[in-house]
Every structure is written in structure tokens, then in C-alpha cells.
Amino acid sequence: MTRTNGDHALVLGGGIGGLLAARVLADTYDRVTLIDRDRMPVPGEHRRGVPQGRHVHGLLARGQQILEELFPGLTAELIAQGALAGDLLANCRWYLNGHRLRQTDSGLTVLCARRPLLEGTVRARVLGRADVTLREGYDIVGLTATPDSRRVTGARIMGRSDDGTAEDVAADLVVDATGRGSRLPHWLERLGYDAPPEERIGIRLAYATRAYRLSADALGGDLVVINGATREQLRGGLVQLVGGETALVTLTGRLGDVPPVDPDGFLAFARSLPFPDIHRSIRDAEPLDDPVPFRFPESVWRRYDRLRRMPAGLLVIGDAVCRLNPQYAQGMSVAALEALVLREHVRAGDPDPRGFLRDLARVLDGPWKISSGADLALPGVEGRRTPVGRVMNRYVSRLHATAASDAEAAASFVRVAGLVDPPGRLLRPALVARVLRGTGSSDGVLRSGVIGESPAIR
Numbered sequence: 001m002t003r004t005n006g007d008h009a010l011v012l013g014g015g016i017g018g019l020l021a022a023r024v025l026a027d028t029y030d031r032v033t034l035i036d037r038d039r040m041p042v043p044g045e046h047r048r049g050v051p052q053g054r055h056v057h058g059l060l061a062r063g064q065q066i067l068e069e070l071f072p073g074l075t076a077e078l079i080a081q082g083a084l085a086g087d088l089l090a091n092c093r094w095y096l097n098g099h100r101l102r103q104t105d106s107g108l109t110v111l112c113a114r115r116p117l118l119e120g121t122v123r124a125r126v127l128g129r130a131d132v133t134l135r136e137g138y139d140i141v142g143l144t145a146t147p148d149s150r151r152v153t154g155a156r157i158m159g160r161s162d163d164g165t166a167e168d169v170a171a172d173l174v175v176d177a178t179g180r181g182s183r184l185p186h187w188l189e190r191l192g193y194d195a196p197p198e199e200r201i202g203i204r205l206a207y208a209t210r211a212y213r214l215s216a217d218a219l220g221g222d223l224v225v226i227n228g229a230t231r232e233q234l235r236g237g238l239v240q241l242v243g244g245e246t247a248l249v250t251l252t253g254r255l256g257d258v259p260p261v262d263p264d265g266f267l268a269f270a271r272s273l274p275f276p277d278i279h280r281s282i283r284d285a286e287p288l289d290d291p292v293p294f295r296f297p298e299s300v301w302r303r304y305d306r307l308r309r310m311p312a313g314l315l316v317i318g319d320a321v322c323r324l325n326p327q328y329a330q331g332m333s334v335a336a337l338e339a340l341v342l343r344e345h346v347r348a349g350d351p352d353p354r355g356f357l358r359d360l361a362r363v364l365d366g367p368w369k370i371s372s373g374a375d376l377a378l379p380g381v382e383g384r385r386t387p388v389g390r391v392m393n394r395y396v397s398r399l400h401a402t403a404a405s406d407a408e409a410a411a412s413f414v415r416v417a418g419l420v421d422p423p424g425r426l427l428r429p430a431l432v433a434r435v436l437r438g439t440g441s442s443d444g445v446l447r448s449g450v451i452g453e454s455p456a457i458r
């Protein structure tokens with residue numbers, strides 16, 4: 001039986017995080033209102049508020065599973081609209097640390113769709129509910145609170161098309177899902193609270209993405225080719241078939257190396273990647289648009305969970321809490337995992353923000369370790385390196401070498417990369433033994449037991 005926590009929940013931001021929050025809140029609140037500054041296009045069309053939507057948006061296996069749970073039949077609905085699905089390992093060519101992972105059935109789904117189609121289809125499902133409303137074309141300019149600021153009571157919004165008159169929208173619960181540009185630290189300070197401390201990994205990542213016409217068999221039966229950066233070669237790239245004889249090609253540079261957006265420069269950058277697959281697939285293909293750029297200076301985790309005080313009636317989700325290096329394709333799946341935490345906390349009644357934020361931090365711990373750990377393996381990336389992290393990176397590098405011929409090691413890795421298993425699963429004794437056997441065990445640190453004793457890797 002569902003129970004209700006109050007009349008009205010307000011979700012700030014109607015991106016993936018906001019939509020998933022609205023979906024789970026609708027089970028326990030009588031009404032849910034989403035606010036977004038954009039006027040929403042039909043599914044499949046780009047919009048201003050999500051500029052990253054022009055770039056490849058891989059949905060990891062765990063994200064696909066959760067979306068399917070929250071919206072039964074969504075995968076089939078997306079496929080009916082042109083999206084492609086396959087196996088996360090059997091149909092994906094992963095080049096990591098200079099090794100091509102052995103392709104085998106992992107039992108996990110990779111769903112290949114453009115972000116506007118994915119988001120638009122989810123949006124249609126959420127707004128198909130009678131208890132969820134979207135107010136589009138409104139800027140969120142702040143929070144409202146009780147006179148003692150102990151409880152947030154709603155948000156102040158301003159119509160983009162009218163005379164700039166502010167309107168206060170009252171709610172029993174407010175969830176900030178305004179993404180990377182969230183102003184929540186500032187809004188909290190205005191209410192007399194501290195801004196959260198932040199963890200940062202400086203990667204100065206640059207993207208360039210272009211769509212090409214490619215037939216469904218252009219990648220030899222694969223749906224995705226991933227060319228990851230290595231210590232020696234910081235450039236990377238990705239090609240993903242997205243249906244309708246279209247592929248998105250994203251090229252990445254770091255630390256000031258920027259993939260060009262002129263057609264010749266784009267192709268030359270693709271040719272410079274250590275593996276030729278991406279360049280070969282596009283060199284004679286028909287481009288469907290011009291390359292578009294994106295800059296992502298750093299991964300940032302706002303540690304709201306470390307604040308001593310938070311007002312009641314206020315939660316935060318998605319990129320507003322943690323924005324991860326997009327190369328690992330975690331953001332939407334992490335938002336899905338966070339929506340499950342939100343569901344648990346609102347089921348139990350009026351949620352306690354600090355308890356919610358603690359549980360959110362537990363969910364974020366694994367993805368953050370994967371993203372920051374892999375980035376800190378690369379020279380020049382800014383962030384705090386630890387001995388445990390260094391050992392772990394050497395181990396993962398050996399794991400990739402083993403996974404070039406060992407299907408089980410490859411499957412174990414993609415289960416973690418797909419957020420289905422926690423990172424600690426890579427350290428189970430049977431797998432460690434295979435890795436050490438598979439690549440020679442000359443590394444004394446690995447054999448000394450440091451990994452097994454590490455409290456930081458669970």
C-alpha cells in the first residue's frame with residue numbers, strides 16, 4: 001500500500017535526475033511539480049538546458065536495469081523508436097590500458113540511444129501520470145523557508161517570457177536536480193547554512209562529437225567501440241551506433257589537448273588514436289552534421305553528507321551533488337541509483353536530509369572511486385593520490401591485460417564498470433589469482449597483500 005508524506009513535492013530541474021526523482025516521489029506525494037527553464041521539445045530533439053545531450057550518452061547496465069524497473073517496457077519502447085540494444089561486452093569493443101578486452105556474453109544490456117530520445121521518452125512516461133506536472137520556461141531563483149530557516153518551504157521561480165515577477169511555489173519537499181550549475185551552495189548560505197566541502201579531480205577534458213551515417217553492420221556486429229586513454233596516450237574516442245543508420249563519434253583530449261571541431265582536424269585527431277578502429281569507421285563515411293565541442297574542467301563531488309546542519313524539507317540529487325568525468329558514462333545511471341535511495345527515504349515518511357545524504361554518499365562512493373581512480377592514473381591530472389589508489393591502478397591495468405584473453409576477467413570488469421557490481425568485486429581472491437597468474441606476478445606490492453587489507457576498497 002502506498003502512503004503519502006504530504007500534499008506536494010517540488011523538483012527543481014527536469015533533466016534525467018529530476019525526472020527520475022519525480023517518478024519515485026509520485027508514489028508517496030499526492031502531487032509532484034517539476035520546474036525547468038527550458039520549454040521541452042518532442043522526444044529526440046535537443047534543448048538548450050542540456051547541451052551535453054549532443055554528445056554520446058551511454059546508459060550503463062545498472063542504469064538500464066533501474067529505468068526498466070521504474071518504467072516497465074521502456075527498453076522495448078526505445079528500441080521501437082530506433083534505439084539499439086546488445087550485450088555490454090559481446091557487442092562492445094573495449095580498448096583499455098592498451099588492451100582489447102575479450103568479447104563474450106556478459107548477460108548485461110547496453111542500450112544505445114541519443115540522449116534527447118532517452119530523456120524525451122522518460123519525460124513522456126513521467127508526465128503521462130496525472131499526479132506529475134511540468135512548469136516549463138521558469139528560472140528557479142532561490143528557496144523559500146520558515147522564518148527560522150529550519151525548514152525549506154518551496155522555491156522562488158520567475159517566468160522567462162513575462163515581466164520578471166517572482167512567484168513562490170510552496171511544497172512539503174523540495175529536491176534540487178538542477179545539474180552541474182546548481183546554485184544550492186549559495187542558496188544554503190543565504191539561509192545561514194554552510195556550503196558543502198568539495199572533492200575535485202582536475203582533468204581539463206575536452207570533447208568533440210560528430211554524427212555520421214553508418215550502417216548497422218559498420219562495426220562488424222559491434223554497437224560501440226571504446227578507445228580509452230592510457231598513461232602514454234591521453235587521447236581517447238568512442239563510436240556508438242544509435243539507430244537509423246547513424247553513429248555518434250566522440251573524441252576526447254585532456255589537460256589542454258583539445259580535439260578540433262573543423263572537419264579535417266576532427267578526422268586527423270581520430271587518426272592519431274592508438275587503435276585505428278574509430279578512424280577506419282568514419283574516414284569514408286558521410287558526416288551528418290558539424291563537430292560540436294564541450295569542455296569539462298573537473299569532476300566535483302559536493303559533500304553535502306559532511307555538513308553538520310541541513311534544513312528539513314530539502315534534498316539534492318544528480319549532477320547537483322556529484323558530476324563525474326563523462327568518459328565513464330556514469331551520470332545517468334548514478335542518477336538512477338540515487339532515485340532508488342530517494343524512494344527508500346520518502347517511503348519511510350518525511351525524509352531526514354542528513355540520513356538521505358549519508359546513504360547517497362554510500363551510493364556515490366563506488367562510481368567516484370572508478371572515475372577518480374582511473375583519472376588519477378594519468379600523469380598531470382590534479383587530485384589527491386593515495387598509495388592504495390596507486391596500487392589499485394596497477395592492479396586494474398593488469399586486470400585489463402588479463403581480460404584481453406580471459407573472458408571471465410573481462411566480464412568481471414564490465415560488471416563493475418557497468419555499476420552492477422561494486423569495485424570491491426574486482427578484488428575477490430579468485431579474480432586476483434587469475435590476474436596475477438595471467439600477467440606474471442612480478443609486482444611485489446600486489447603480492448604483499450596491500451590490496452586485501454585496504455579499507456578504502458570494499
Ligand SMILES: Cc1cc2nc3c(=O)[nH]c(=O)nc-3n(C[C@H](O)[C@H](O)[C@H](O)COP(=O)(O)OP(=O)(O)OC[C@H]3O[C@@H](n4cnc5c(N)ncnc54)[C@H](O)[C@@H]3O)c2cc1C
Binds near residue numbers: 018179296317332
Ligand atoms: C559531455 C558530456 C557527456 C556525457 N556523457 C554521458 C554518458 O555517456 N552517460 C551518462 O550516463 N552520463 C553522461 N553525462 C552525464 C549526464 O549528462 C548527467 O550526469 C545527467 O544529465 C545528470 O542529470 P541531472 O538531472 O542531474 O542534470 P541535467 O540532466 O543537466 O539537468 C538539469 C536540468 O536543470 C535545468 N536547470 C538548471 N538550472 C536551472 C534553473 N536555475 N532554473 C530552471 N531550470 C534549471 C536544466 O534546464 C536541465 O533541464 C555526460 C555529461 C557531459 C557533460
